[in-house]
Amino acid sequence: MKHILSQEQICGDFYSRRFEENREEETLILNMGPQHPSTHGVLRVILSLDGEYIMRAEPVLGYLHRMHEAMAEHRTYLTYLPNMGRVDYLHAVAWNWAYVGAVERLGGIEVPTRAEYIRVITCELNRISSHLLWWGAYLLDLGAFTPIMYAFDDRELILDILQSVSGSRLTYSFLRPGGVAFDLPDAFLEEVRAFIPHLRSRLPMYKALVTDNTIMRHRCEQVGDLPLEMCQRYGATGPVVRGSGMAYDVRKAEPYGVYPQLDFQIPVESTCDAMGRYLVRMAELEQSLRILEQAVEAIPAGDCLVKGAPKPRWKAPAGESYFAVEGARGKIGVHLVSDGSATPYRCKLRAPGFSNLSLFAELAQGTLLSDAVSILGSLDLVIPEIDR
Amino acid sequence: MSNDLFDGLSLLQDARPDAISTGLARDLFLAPENIIEAARRLLVADFHLEDISGLDTAEAILVNYHFNRFDRDERMALRVIAPHHCPSVPSIAAIYGGAEWHERELSDFFGVVFQGNPNPVPLLLAETGVETPLLKSEKDRISIKTVIRPGRIVHQDSSFTLFTPENSSDARPADTKEAEA
Numbered sequence: 001m002k003h004i005l006s007q008e009q010i011c012g013d014f015y016s017r018r019f020e021e022n023r024e025e026e027t028l029i030l031n032m033g034p035q036h037p038s039t040h041g042v043l044r045v046i047l048s049l050d051g052e053y054i055m056r057a058e059p060v061l062g063y064l065h066r067m068h069e070a071m072a073e074h075r076t077y078l079t080y081l082p083n084m085g086r087v088d089y090l091h092a093v094a095w096n097w098a099y100v101g102a103v104e105r106l107g108g109i110e111v112p113t114r115a116e117y118i119r120v121i122t123c124e125l126n127r128i129s130s131h132l133l134w135w136g137a138y139l140l141d142l143g144a145f146t147p148i149m150y151a152f153d154d155r156e157l158i159l160d161i162l163q164s165v166s167g168s169r170l171t172y173s174f175l176r177p178g179g180v181a182f183d184l185p186d187a188f189l190e191e192v193r194a195f196i197p198h199l200r201s202r203l204p205m206y207k208a209l210v211t212d213n214t215i216m217r218h219r220c221e222q223v224g225d226l227p228l229e230m231c232q233r234y235g236a237t238g239p240v241v242r243g244s245g246m247a248y249d250v251r252k253a254e255p256y257g258v259y260p261q262l263d264f265q266i267p268v269e270s271t272c273d274a275m276g277r278y279l280v281r282m283a284e285l286e287q288s289l290r291i292l293e294q295a296v297e298a299i300p301a302g303d304c305l306v307k308g309a310p311k312p313r314w315k316a317p318a319g320e321s322y323f324a325v326e327g328a329r330g331k332i333g334v335h336l337v338s339d340g341s342a343t344p345y346r347c348k349l350r351a352p353g354f355s356n357l358s359l360f361a362e363l364a365q366g367t368l369l370s371d372a373v374s375i376l377g378s379l380d381l382v383i384p385e386i387d388r
Numbered sequence: 389m390s391n392d393l394f395d396g397l398s399l400l401q402d403a404r405p406d407a408i409s410t411g412l413a414r415d416l417f418l419a420p421e422n423i424i425e426a427a428r429r430l431l432v433a434d435f436h437l438e439d440i441s442g443l444d445t446a447e448a449i450l451v452n453y454h455f456n457r458f459d460r461d462e463r464m465a466l467r468v469i470a471p472h473h474c475p476s477v478p479s480i481a482a483i484y485g486g487a488e489w490h491e492r493e494l495s496d497f498f499g500v501v502f503q504g505n506p507n508p509v510p511l512l513l514a515e516t517g518v519e520t521p522l523l524k525s526e527k528d529r530i531s532i533k534t535v536i537r538p539g540r541i542v543h544q545d546s547s548f549t550l551f552t553p554e555n556s557s558d559a560r561p562a563d564t565k566e567a568e569a
Contacts, residue, residue, distance in 0.1 A: 014515040061489075062512040069497070070521050105411060232458070234486035235437040241458065248458040318534050322411035322454065322463060324438075333454070335441055339530045346522075348441035350454075355437075358489045387512060 015060045019046045027055055032372075034063045041383030045360070045376075047369070054372055057364040059357060064387040072347035077103055077177065078312045080344065085171035087349060088385035090133060093119070093126040093162075094327035096175035101256060101323035102334040103177040106316050110306050115179035116258040117299035121192060122162060122180075123325075124288040124295070126172070128199065129158040130328035131281050131288075138278070138377040139210060142219045147210050154199055161191045178309030189296050196289050203285065211282060220275035224363055224375035227272055234359035238330025238352050239284065240379060243277035245270035250326035261298070264291050274378035281380070315342045329353050329380050351385045393429055397422055400548040403538035405465075414464045415538050417548065420477050423453070423468050427480040427487075430455050435464070440490035442498040444522060446529040447550065449475050449498050467536075469550075470500050479504035497522040 012020075012031070020029060033044035042063035048056040068087055072080050084099045085092035097119055104111065111119075132155045136148030159169045164185050166174040174181040210216055231241040241248050247266040251259045267283030269276035318340035324333040330352030337346040356379045364372050394402075400417040407413055418426055438454035453466040468477050479502040481488040491502040492511035499520040502508065509515060532550055541551070 015509070018509065058507075062510070062514070065512040067521055073522075102411075105409060108409065230485075232434065232436045233431070233484050235439070235484075236486075237436075246458050253458075254461040254463075319537050320410060320535050322465075324411070331438070333438055335439070335452070335454070337443055337535045339534055345530065345535065346441075346443050348439065348452075350439040354489065355439075355486050358486050362485060 015044075015046060015058070019048070019056075019058055022056075024048060024050070024055055026050065030369075034060075041381070043357075043376075043381065043383050043386075045372070047364075047372070049369060052368050052370070054364045054367055054369060057361045057372070059360055061387055064384050066384075066388065068388045069347055069349060072344045074343065076312055076342045077310060077314055077316060077344065080347070081176070082171070082173040085168070085173045086384065087351070087388055088327065088329070088332075088353070088382050089170050090130040090382050091126055091328040092170065092172040093123045093175065094325050094332055096173055097123060097257075098323055098325045098327075098332040098334045100175045100177045101325060102321050102336040103310070103316065105321040105323050106319060106336055106338055107177065107310065107314075108317075109178045109309065111179055111257075112303045112306055113258065113300050114183075114302040115304045115306075117295050118165070118180045118184060118304060119175060119257055120259065120262070121292060121295045121299070122165065122172070122174075124291045125158050125162055125192070125195075127328045128285055128288050129155045129162075131285055132158075134281065134328070134380045135206075135210075138380075139216070141373050141377040142216060144210065144213075144216065147206075150202070150206070150209075154202060157195055157198070161188065161195065164188055164191070176305060176309060177314075179303070179305035181305070183304045189299070192292055192296050196293055199285065200289060203282075206282070211279070217275065219371075219374050220278055220378065221271075221273055223274045223371045224277075224367070224378055225272050226359070226363055230359055230362065234362075235355040236330070236359055237355065238327065238380075239277050239280040240330060240356045242267060242280045243269050243378075244272045250324050250331050254324055256323075256325060258295075258298075259291075262291050262294050264288075274374050277378045277380075313342050315340060316344070324350070327352055329382065329385070330356060349388055351388060353379070353381050353383075353386045354388075357381055357386055393433055394426060397425055397429075398545065399543060400545045401538065401541060401551065402543040403541045405537060405539035410537065410539075411463060412465050413462045415467070415536070416464065417467045417469070417550070420468050420470070423466065424478050424480055424483065426466060427453075427483045430464075431483055434458065435462075437484045437486050437490070438463070440487060440494060442494045442500060442522065443535075444498065444524045444529060445532045445535070446526075447532050448472060449500055449523075450532060451477055451494065451500060453480075475500040477502055479506075481505050496520070499523065 028049045030047045034042040044060040046058045084095040132151040136151030139147040166172045228244045247268045249266045264287045267280045269279050316338040320337045322335045333350030335348035339345040403415045405412045405415045435455040441452045443450040449470040451468045455464045494500045496513040
């Protein structure tokens with residue numbers, strides 16, 4: 001096509017210029033982000049628009065890249081743990097778990113049952129807090145300001161509870177290979193018992209206020225149609241694949257911890273749209289409450305760290321291990337390779353958001369620009385996790 | 389081995405690792421030219437792509453593809469050896485769209501070139517001036533044999549000597565040595 005500007009005159013960076021090379025006739029190139037409120041963190045998407053319709057989209061990553069995988073090769077197995085809470089700060093406990101799970105698998109380390117229950121309770125509380133934040137932020141993207149206030153109100157209670165056991169409010173790193181770092185404080189289980197009916201009493205209000213709202217439904221229904229076949233090609237997991245009709249949950253598919261002893265369902269929606277993904281997450285709040293309810297009653301007394309648990313200079317036996325857990329955004333995988341020293345030889349982090357976002361370019365094609373905001377939000381992106 | 393997913397595809401090694409200690413149900417080594425056909429069959433057999441990761445070893449850069457199923461846990465590791473002097477592997481992005489980003493990440497971190505990747509530009513690192521951060525110095529590299537425990541080997545091609553006991557330094561590909569010298 002005939003450009004008004006020559007290639008040299010086109011402003012922008014490497015990615016803009018490259019994107020411009022394939023510019024279609026009568027289109028507008030628009031950079032959404034990296035500082036756009038709806039991209040949550042610093043994600044940039046270059047869009048080619050025909051009117052309000054997206055012809056082509058290309059996410060540009062790396063603005064929050066910290067090379068966590070290289071850091072692993074310069075720390076011991078234990079001193080790398082705090083990195084996990086910073087990969088995905090919204091579901092830090094799950095990342096902790098994926099990593100210590102890989103270490104335990106490598107070293108053949110047993111975990112006391114009490115510690116397994118502590119992991120389940122904290123992981124599910126953290127999942128609820130993650131879903132609540134997603135809920136508030138997603139609706140903020142869609143133009144509804146009030147819900148995030150309610151979400152943060154409830155999330156605050158969880159942060160208080162988790163702070164009492166872990167010492168931190170967001171970037172938890174209190175899981176250890178062989179258990180957890182601290183036993184529960186005395187009031188912990190009572191606080192969780194009180195929290196369950198509290199959140200349950202709020203869910204009908206959330207539904208009446210938001211889920212049943214016509215405007216909200218119009219922004220989500222039949223938006224971002226994601227067939228299961230596409231989830232498979234891109235490796236999408238978590239609420240994204242469950243919103244496309246597949247009951248895939250690592251807690252059931254590849255059971256770990258004490259999840260097999262707990263009764264819960266995998267919420268599934270087969271509408272394949274943003275609303276499906278929304279409804280899955282809302283139903284998961286209730287399922288996490290169910291898990292909590294059982295876990296606080298079933299938790300046995302005992303040790304919370306196995307005897308002979310790895311010390312800071314612990315050397316892992318040579319070999320490799322892959323461990324996956326179900327995070328709030330999907331399958332978190334840690335692939336550890338050990339050469340027998342105290343430092344991992346290689347640590348690959350599989351971030352669910354990475355795979356979930358990778359399908360965006362294909363999904364956004366032909367949709368309205370305003371729907372792209374809804375689609376991105378429905379994928380529940382946490383950029384630090386994607387960039388690692 | 390009848391009705392196997394990879395029937396007719398020449399596998400360098402096919403093994404069943406210890407699932408409890410590795411998390412893998414099957415461990416396969418393939419020649420680079422076979423990875424596209426393998427990916428095609430995995431897609432038809434309802435496998436999804438978990439991730440692609442690199443591993444720098446003394447022998448070569450190992451490209452690991454992890455596949456699994458939604459309906460049951462059957463994690464499969466497919467491995468392709470990319471020599472240090474010419475780390476080039478065909479891209480599977482045309483079959484598994486999600487591979488595009490994983491491959492670009494690997495190019496960033498290890499300098500592996502994926503032929504046929506639709507958008508072969510840096511994904512996470514800056515477009516200029518950054519060296520491959522996960523490549524190790526020659527003295528830090530360890531042998532593939534040290535870290536990969538293939539478990540029960542079901543099939544091994546006669547040309548594949550990576551795990552045979554007599555395979556010491558002399559069995560190392562000569563060209564790799566030259567490139568590192």
